Amino acid sequence: MVEDEQAIEVEEALPDAPERREADELMDHGAAGELGPMRHSAAHVLAEAVLDLFPGTKLGIGPVIDDGFYYDFLLPRPLTPEDLPAIEARMRESIAADHPFEFSEETPEAARAALVERDQPFKVEIVDDLAAAAERDGTPMPPTTFYRQGPFIDLCRGPHVASTGKIGPFKLLGTAGAYWRGDEKRPMLQRVYGTAWATQEELDLYLERRDQAKKRDHRRLGVALDLYSFHDVSPGSAFWHPKGQRIWRTLESSMRELQERRGYQEVSTPILVSERLWRQSGHWDHYAENMFIVESEKQLFSLKPMNCPESTIIYRSKLRSYRDLPLRFSEFGRLHRNERSGTLSGLTRVRQFIQDDAHVYVRPDQLADELEAMLDEVKEAYSWFGLTPRFAFATKPDKAIGDPALWERAEELIHATLMRTGVEFVTKPKDGTFYAPKIDIYIDDALGREWQMATIQCDLVMLPERFDLTYIDEAGQPQRPIAIHRAIYGSLERFIGILVEHFAGAFPVWLAPVQAVVVPIADRHLDAAEEFAGVLRSRGLRVEVDGSSNRMQYKIRTAQEQKVPYMVVLGDREIEARTASPRTRAGEQQDPQPWDEFADRLAEETRARTVV
Numbered sequence: 001m002v003e004d005e006q007a008i009e010v011e012e013a014l015p016d017a018p019e020r021r022e023a024d025e026l027m028d029h030g031a032a033g034e035l036g037p038m039r040h041s042a043a044h045v046l047a048e049a050v051l052d053l054f055p056g057t058k059l060g061i062g063p064v065i066d067d068g069f070y071y072d073f074l075l076p077r078p079l080t081p082e083d084l085p086a087i088e089a090r091m092r093e094s095i096a097a098d099h100p101f102e103f104s105e106e107t108p109e110a111a112r113a114a115l116v117e118r119d120q121p122f123k124v125e126i127v128d129d130l131a132a133a134a135e136r137d138g139t140p141m142p143p144t145t146f147y148r149q150g151p152f153i154d155l156c157r158g159p160h161v162a163s164t165g166k167i168g169p170f171k172l173l174g175t176a177g178a179y180w181r182g183d184e185k186r187p188m189l190q191r192v193y194g195t196a197w198a199t200q201e202e203l204d205l206y207l208e209r210r211d212q213a214k215k216r217d218h219r220r221l222g223v224a225l226d227l228y229s230f231h232d233v234s235p236g237s238a239f240w241h242p243k244g245q246r247i248w249r250t251l252e253s254s255m256r257e258l259q260e261r262r263g264y265q266e267v268s269t270p271i272l273v274s275e276r277l278w279r280q281s282g283h284w285d286h287y288a289e290n291m292f293i294v295e296s297e298k299q300l301f302s303l304k305p306m307n308c309p310e311s312t313i314i315y316r317s318k319l320r321s322y323r324d325l326p327l328r329f330s331e332f333g334r335l336h337r338n339e340r341s342g343t344l345s346g347l348t349r350v351r352q353f354i355q356d357d358a359h360v361y362v363r364p365d366q367l368a369d370e371l372e373a374m375l376d377e378v379k380e381a382y383s384w385f386g387l388t389p390r391f392a393f394a395t396k397p398d399k400a401i402g403d404p405a406l407w408e409r410a411e412e413l414i415h416a417t418l419m420r421t422g423v424e425f426v427t428k429p430k431d432g433t434f435y436a437p438k439i440d441i442y443i444d445d446a447l448g449r450e451w452q453m454a455t456i457q458c459d460l461v462m463l464p465e466r467f468d469l470t471y472i473d474e475a476g477q478p479q480r481p482i483a484i485h486r487a488i489y490g491s492l493e494r495f496i497g498i499l500v501e502h503f504a505g506a507f508p509v510w511l512a513p514v515q516a517v518v519v520p521i522a523d524r525h526l527d528a529a530e531e532f533a534g535v536l537r538s539r540g541l542r543v544e545v546d547g548s549s550n551r552m553q554y555k556i557r558t559a560q561e562q563k564v565p566y567m568v569v570l571g572d573r574e575i576e577a578r579t580a581s582p583r584t585r586a587g588e589q590q591d592p593q594p595w596d597e598f599a600d601r602l603a604e605e606t607r608a609r610t611v612v
Contacts, residue, residue, distance in 0.1 A: 035198065036064050037159045041101060041149075042091075042167050042196040043069040044160070048152035049090035050075070050192070053083075059154065060122050060180060060189050067206060068195035072178055074122070079190050084172045087192070091170070098165030099150035103158065111144035115155065122180065123155045169203040170196035173210070179342055209447050216447070218500035219346040225505050225562060227496075227513070228347070236344045236351030238493055243513035246542060247496060250511055251489065252332060254384065254609070255356045258377060264330040264358060269310035271334055275300040280466055281309040282401050286434050290337050303336035308485060311359040312467040320471040325481060326362040326370055332492075333357050347497030354492050360484040361469070364413075367458070367482050371417040371439075374456050374486055378441055381488045382453075385499065385508070386611035389453070391423050392440045394431035401434055402461030410458045410482075411437045435462035436485065445502040453495070457485040506563040506585060510606040516582070517559040518545045521552050521571040528575040532568070535595050539603035560585050566602070 043062035050073055051057050060072030106114065108131055115123045127144060134141040147156045149164050161167065173193040180186040197203040214220075222228045227244030230237075240248060256266070272294060278284040283291075283305070292303040304310065311329050320327065334354050343349055362370050375391070382389045393414060396407045414437055418425050425439070432438050441454040463469060463483040470478040489495040499507070509515055516536060520529040529545045536543045544564075546555045552569060559567045566582045574581065579592040593601070 035196070038161050038167055039064045039069040039196045041160045041164065042170050042194060043071050044147065044149060044152065044154055045091045045094045045164055045167065046071050046087065046192060046194060047154060048094055048149065049087045051152065053086060053090055058122055059120055068173065068193060070191050070193045072189040072191050074187060074189050079175050079192070088172050094150060095164045095167050097150060098163050100163045101160040102148045104146045104148065105143040106146065108141045108144050111155070126155060168196055168198045169200045170194055171203060171207065182340065182342065184340065184342065213447055213501070216501040216504045218497040221500050221505045230346070235341055236339055238347060238350065246513040247507070247511060248492060251492060255381065255489065258381060259330050262328065262373065262377065264328040267311070267314055267329045267331050269307060269313070269331065269333060271304055272301050273304050273310065275302060277309045278302055281462055282435065282466065292336050292338050304333070305335055305337045307331050307333040307335070307355070307357045308359060308463060309467070312463050312469060315361060315469055316467065322363060322471055322473050325471060326360055326366050328358060328360045330358040347493040350493050353494065355487050356489045356492065358486040360486060361481040362484065364482060367413050368417045368420065370484060371414065371456065371458070372421050374484070375421055375423060378454050378488055382443065384609045385502070387443045390442045391418070391425040392428050392442065393418060393425050394428040394438045394440055396437060397430045397432050397434060399434055400432070402465060406460040407437065410460045414439060414458050433457060435459055445498060451498055453490055454488045455490070459483040459485060508611045509565045509602065510609045512565050513542060514544050514562065514564050515542045515602060515606070516566040516568060517564050518543065519552060519555045519567055519569045520545070520547065521569060525570050525575060529570050532570060532580065532595055536599050536602065539599045541599065541602055541606065556583065
C-alpha cells in the first residue's frame with residue numbers, strides 16, 4: 001500500500017533533506033493560518049526568555065506546529081517543569097514591553113560572522129547549508145534575513161506580528177528531547193512546547209481539549225484496559241493481549257464480510273522480498289531508507305513496507321481476459337517500515353503493522369464505477385463507528401514517475417468520478433504519491449481532532465507499466481489494466497489507537513472485547529452464572545464470569561473501569577426466574593429480561609453494529 005498510511009498529526013523531528021530544512025528552519029510559516037504569525041512570534045519570545053534566563057544557551061529552530069509552536073535549545077542544564085513558570089514570566093515581560101519585530105538583511109558572509117560571534121553553531125550550520133544548496137543548484141545565495149525584538153535577534157524569514165504586544169494569551173505546555181535535525185547521531189536538544197490563541201476563552205478551550213486528550217491517550221488507556229503493551233525488545237511493535245486481539249479480529253472479520261459482499265478475493269504474499277522487485281517498482285529509489293534490509297547468500301532482500309508489487313506476481317500468474325476484470329485482491333499484509341526511534345508513538349507510529357489492503361485491477365471503462373463503489377465502502381465502514389468521512393483529491397507531486405499523459409488521464413478519471421458521485425471534496429495539489437493521484441479520507445474524532453485515514457489511489461504508472469500488466473481485450477489484443485490501491489482502515493494498529501481515543505476506551509457493544517460480565521453474588525450462584533454465560537456465548541457474544549472472591553460492588557466497579565458495556569448480577573431471585581437485570585457501564589439499571597431475550601438483544605446490537 002502507500003507510504004503515508006501512518007501520517008500523524010503532530011510535527012516530528014525534521015528529516016535531513018536540505019530543501020525541508022531551509023523551509024522549516026527559517027520558519028516561513030505564513031501558511032499556518034491567521035494564528036501562524038502570532039505563534040511564530042511567541043516562539044521568538046520564548047527563545048528570548050530562555051537565552052536571558054540560561055546564558056550560554058544554543059538556539060536550534062522554533063517553528064509553528066498544529067495548535068502551537070516549539071523551540072529547540074541546547075541548555076547548560078536540563079529543564080524541569082518548575083522552570084516553565086519562570087520562562088513564562090519572562091515572556092510576559094517581553095510581551096508587556098511591546099517590542100516591535102524589526103526585519104533586517106545581511107550578506108551570507110556577514111550573517112555567518114555574526115552568528116559565529118554570538119556562539120550559535122546550529123544557526124551557523126543553517127546558513128552554511130543554504131549556501132551549499134545554492135552552490136549545488138547553481139543559483140546565487142539570497143540575503144540572509146533576521147528579525148529583532150528588543151534585545152533579541154534571530155535568523156528568520158518571518159512572518160511575525162507587528163510587535164510582541166500583539167501576541168495573545170499563551171501557555172507553555174511541556175518539554176521533550178529532540179535530536180538536532182531528527183538525527184540520533186546529532187546532539188540531543190531540549191524542546192519546549194507552547195500554544196497561543198487570540199483570546200483567553202480559546203486558550204482555555206484548547207487546554208480543556210488537551211486535558212481530555214491526555215485522559216484518552218491510547219498509550220495509557222490501552223495498558224489500563226489490558227489491550228496491548230510495548231516493550232524495548234521490539235521497539236515500534238505492539239504486543240497484543242487477548243482483549244486487544246479480540247478487537248483486532250472483530251475489525252478484521254467485519255472488513256472481510258464487507259469485502260466478500262463486494263467480490264474481493266483474499267490473497268497472502270511473502271514478507272521477505274528480493275530487492276529486484278523493489279527496484280522494478282521504483283520503491284528502492286524512493287523508499288529504501290525506510291526499509292529493513294536483509295542479506296542472505298550475498299543477495300539483498302527487504303521486509304516488505306507495502307503490498308503493491310507482490311500483488312502483480314499473482315496477477316501475472318496466468319493470462320487475464322477482459323472478462324476477468326475487475327479483479328479485486330485483498331490482503332491483510334504484515335508490513336515493516338524502518339521508522340526512526342524518535343518518531344515512534346504508541347500505535348499511531350509503529351515499525352510493524354497490518355493494513356486492510358486491496359489492489360483492484362480494472363479496465364478503463366470500469367474505473368468510474370469501481371471508484372464510486374469504493375467510496376461507498378468507505379462510508380459504510382466508517383458508519384460502523386459513527387464517523388463521517390471527508391474526501392480530498394491529491395494530485396501529481398513534483399517527484400512523480402511515469403508518463404505525464406498517464407498522470408493527466410488518471411487525474412481526469414478521479415476528478416470526474418468525484419464530481420459524478422456528488423461527494424464534497426477539497427483538492428490538495430501535488431500531494432499524490434510518486435506513482436498515483438489519490439483520494440484521501442479524513443475524519444474528526446470525539447475531540448474534534450482531524451485524522452487522515454483511508455486512501456484510494458488510481459495507478460496507471462507503477463504497477464501496470466513497470467510490471468507490464470496486460471489483459472486480452474474483445475479483439476484479442478493485449479491492453480493495460482488500471483490498478484487501484486485501496487485501504488479503508490489503513491494501518492489496523494493506527495486505526496485501533498484512534499478508536500481507543502475516540503471512544504475513550506468505551507467501545508460500542510459490537511466492538512467491545514468483553515460485551516458483558518456476569519457477576520454471581522455468592523459462590524452458590526457460580527454454576528448458574530456459567531450457564532447464563534453459555535446462553536450468551538451461544539449467540540457468539542464475548543462474555544466473562546467474575547467468579548472471584550471479591551465483593552459484588554467491587555466486581556461491578558471493576559467491570560465499569562474496564563468499560564464493559566453490560567454487567568449482569570445473578571442472585572437467588574434472578575436464577576429462579578431465569579432473568580437478567582443488566583446494568584450499563586454508565587450506571588443505568590435496565591428492566592429484567594429473560595435470559596434468551598437479553599442474549600438475542602445483545603446479538604442484534606452486535607449484528608447491526610449499533611453505535612450508542
